[in-house]
Amino acid sequence: EDQVTQSPEALRLQEGESSSLNCSYTVSGLRGLFWYRQDPGKGPEFLFTLYSAGEEKEKERLKATLTKKESFLHITAPKPEDSATYLCAVQKGTSGSRLTFGEGTQLTVNP
Amino acid sequence: NAGVMQNPRHLVRRRGQEARLRCSPMKGHSHVYWYRQLPEEGLKFMVYLQKENIIDESGMPKERFSAEFPKEGPSILRIQQVVRGDSAAYFCASSPVGSNQPQHFGDGTRLSIL
Numbered sequence: 622e623d624q625v626t627q628s629p630e631a632l633r634l635q636e637g638e639s640s641s642l643n644c645s646y647t648v649s650g651l652r653g654l655f656w657y658r659q660d661p662g663k664g665p666e667f668l669f670t671l672y673s674a675g676e677e678k679e680k681e682r683l684k685a686t687l688t689k690k691e692s693f694l695h696i697t698a699p700k701p702e703d704s705a706t707y708l709c710a711v712q713k714g715t716s717g718s719r720l721t722f723g724e725g726t727q728l729t730v731n732p
Numbered sequence: 733n734a735g736v737m738q739n740p741r742h743l744v745r746r747r748g749q750e751a752r753l754r755c756s757p758m759k760g761h762s763h764v765y766w767y768r769q770l771p772e773e774g775l776k777f778m779v780y781l782q783k784e785n786i787i788d789e790s791g792m793p794k795e796r797f798s799a800e801f802p803k804e805g806p807s808i809l810r811i812q813q814v815v816r817g818d819s820a821a822y823f824c825a826s827s828p829v830g831s832n833q834p835q836h837f838g839d840g841t842r843l844s845i846l
Contacts, residue, residue, distance in 0.1 A: 653834075655834055655835075657837075662839070663839050663840075664736070664738075664823050664825075664837035664838050664839045664840050665775070665823070665837045666837070667834045667835075667836060667837075670834050708774075708775070710775075718780070718788065719765065719777040719780055719788060719791070720765075720767075720775075720777065720825075720835060721777065722767075722774045722775040722776075723774060724773070724774040725774060
């Protein structure tokens with residue numbers, strides 16, 4: 622059975638304090654690993670897709686990396702507006718198939 | 733989350749009533765997915781549809797739940813004879829045909845059962 626585990630469950634940072642979120646996965650035939658951001662009362666907002674080990678993607682203060690067993694979301698010099706729940710999801714090797722989500726990391730960045 | 737439109741945003745039903753949740757995918761998207769987020773839990777897949785076809789319903793409860801995506805109009809998730817345990821946020825996502833494009837989500841329908 623596909624499994625996605627995110628850690629930590631919650632993370633509090635001071636503004637400017639860089640850190641990383643972890644997503645460990647077990648899936649046969651990974652098609653893609655996805656990172657989303659979810660604000661309270663909203664739907665998940667797409668951030669990145671990673672397809673193969675060694676791949677990296679960047680957007681503003683966020684950088685996502687992928688190995689054969691896990692992905693990291695690095696947050697550099699975060700700001701209070703980066704506060705949100707960050708979700709990791711995996712998709713198996715069939716185009717258009719379901720996403721299996723982890724339970725998320727709730728990030729709070731204090732000014 | 734502009735593009736995927738869900739309505740209503742909030743829905744209150746009494747036990748035993750029916751709930752109908754609607755989802756209009758992004759323009760040009762013909763794949764629709766429904767996910768459920770129970771309180772204090774992660775997003776769980778329910779069903780994957782293309783126009784007039786159910787592709788994967790392995791995450792749907794066996795009874796009371798059904799979904800459709802007709803040739804014209806929005807996708808509908810229907811819950812018959814609702815119970816308190818159906819209270820959750822229901823999210824719809826869409827993606828284009830046959831590509832590596834990600835699924836884009838709507839802002840969900842919050843269903844409350846009295």
